[in-house]
Amino acid sequence: MNSPHVDSFGSAPLRMIDGDRGKNYPNGTDFSTDGDCLFLSARNVTKSGFMFGETSFISAEKDASLRAGKVCRGDVVITTRGTVGNVAYYDNSVPFENVRINSGMLILRTEESLLDSRYLYQFVRSRSFVAQIESLTSGSAQPQLPVRDLANVMIPIPSMSQQRAVAEVLGALDEKIAANTKLVELADELAASLTRFAVDTTGSVALSEIADIVMGSSPSGSSFNETGEGTVFYQGVRDFGVRFPSNRVWTTAPVRLAMPGDTLLSVRAPVGRVNLATEETCIGRGVASVRSTHQQPFTVFHLLKDSHDAWASFEAEGTVFGSINKGQLASLQVPRLRPEHQILLETRLAPFEHTIASALSENSNLAATRDALLPQLMSGKLPVKDAEKALENAGV
Helix, strand or coil: CCCCEEEECCCCCEEEEECCCCCCCCCHHHCECCCCEEEECHHHEECCEECCCCCCEECHHHHHHCCCCECCCCEEEEECECCCCCEEEECCCCCCCCEEECCCEEEEEECCCCCCHHHHHHHCCCHHHHHHHHHHCECCCCCECCHHHHCCCEEEECCHHHHHHHHHHHHHHHHHHHHHHHHHHHHHHHHHHHHHHHEEEEEEEEHHHCEEEEECCCCCHHHEECCCCCEEEECCHHHCCCCCCCCCEEECCCCCEECCCCEEEECECCCCCEEECCCCEEECCCEEEEEECCCCHHHHHHHHHCCHHHHHHHHHCCCCCCECCHHHHHCCEEEEECHHHCCHHHHHHHHHHHHHHHHHHHHHHHHHHHHHHHHHHHHCCCCHHHHHHHHHHCCC
């Protein structure tokens, strides 16, 4: 088989469409929990597709006032600010017809007769793409991927028949991942509902009364490595996932540590994002560890996850990016549980969290299989029929 043609994003048959900007850009009062147009934010785009547990909408009037950022079926959506490189594919499985992106995201729209959009979606999740954008991403506090730099990313473009074949065989893995993702969404929604049901709406409690707080402190940069030596390190939300962070950087000189089961809380923009630690973890200045003092890790996690309004004022503070310090975090008011639920809630949350962890673990294994197959399929070194047989034997 002939080697695929290699082209840059700037020259390939695709368009890069940014979100709208300017005076008509939606502000806080324009958003609602229901409306005519779904307005995507970074929290709706994960490493493995869309996540609609938390959604914001704008009105038809506000939608009509915007000029750019409208998503069409077949578009690939990629995050370009904060959590850079998360991607999703807007196909017919997405249950929203009218969708826009915010200014921290980008639409990739192909010329379908020359570049299959499903093939592009597979590529932008490949190791090759990730390695290229990591070298282009700028900014430490708020990582960004400028469109002008993304134009320099190189993509292999085989024949259309090979593109479609690659998309088909890897799509089988995606379908299984999507089914697990829906299971995660459902379990997360049910856990959130249980938490809201258990809350005493007449009172609140300071976070310091139910948890110990450890603010992160970054070790020396010379101790960092990406080979797994030492303790895994998280500086901010860049590596946060749906529930657990992914390991990318380690340090041989850890300073402040989080323990398994601790809630990892982002304390720099975006303030208030949460994940759960699965192992002993070194935390940097952008992260705090919140540890239940009553052996109720899932309860603390969900109380913080559901406290959306609590973070708004801290996002607005500061000259550039929002932040929250230890004193402010300790005095943060979180909902108080009704007495009869103070122990019961943790017991009820545990099965849902175990389901989520199991589904995400399987997705990680499926994604690793996809990533291993992708370069071989794109280069033609692995025939599509052989890949299909391997997946069939694996029960996919």
